[in-house]
Amino acid sequence: DTGVSQDPRHKITKRGQNVTFRCDPISEHNRLYWYRQTLGQGPEFLTYFQNEAQLEKSRLLSDRFSAERPKGSFSTLEIQRTEQGDSAMYLCASSLRSGGNTEAFFGQGTRLTVV
């Protein structure tokens, strides 16, 4: 068990560019979540996958954002035409099974800075 891994840890991009982040969950975890965290705030839910199916998306996830989990393993989060307001920490988490009593394990996050 190597934990949830996110790549890159830091990304600086110019406004208008596209960026893609990768998340490798703990192996055999069938649930994968993406959260966004801005300075001084708690994480905000973006989307989650049950295996390869994207089952829920937040209204925060505008049409410039897309997430995939093609084989039910790793996931990618792409932001197109980045804006300065997209600057945040993007956190990925995974959990083994469904049910509210199951904790999520978080990665160290990808910090995005849009200049």
Place this chain on the structure above:
Amino acid sequence: AQSVTQLGSHVSVSEGALVLLRCNYSSSVPPYLFWYVQYPNQGLQLLLKYTSAATLVKGINGFEAEFKKSETSFHLTKPSAHMSDAAEYFCAVTKNTGNQFYFGTGTSLTVIP
């Protein structure tokens, strides 16, 4: 709707003093409640979780939390603060399905030597 409120965005305690971080939840059904800790530029680490088995929950690093339904609270405590406890603490709630976690705005804990 599920939500949590953390009272006090910043808490300072002396080393060795009691730590009390407050969390109140709003839920129409019995919730599942969690406390996570976040160190600078790191992800979130689970401290403890309440899943209705016992109202007093013990977690890692000497932390514990008590679920009080009458007060809709799940406050986090530690009898004696250590310098290494300085971090951001988040209370979170989830629904039965566990589809998403709803986080509070966090409490930054400072430990004064």
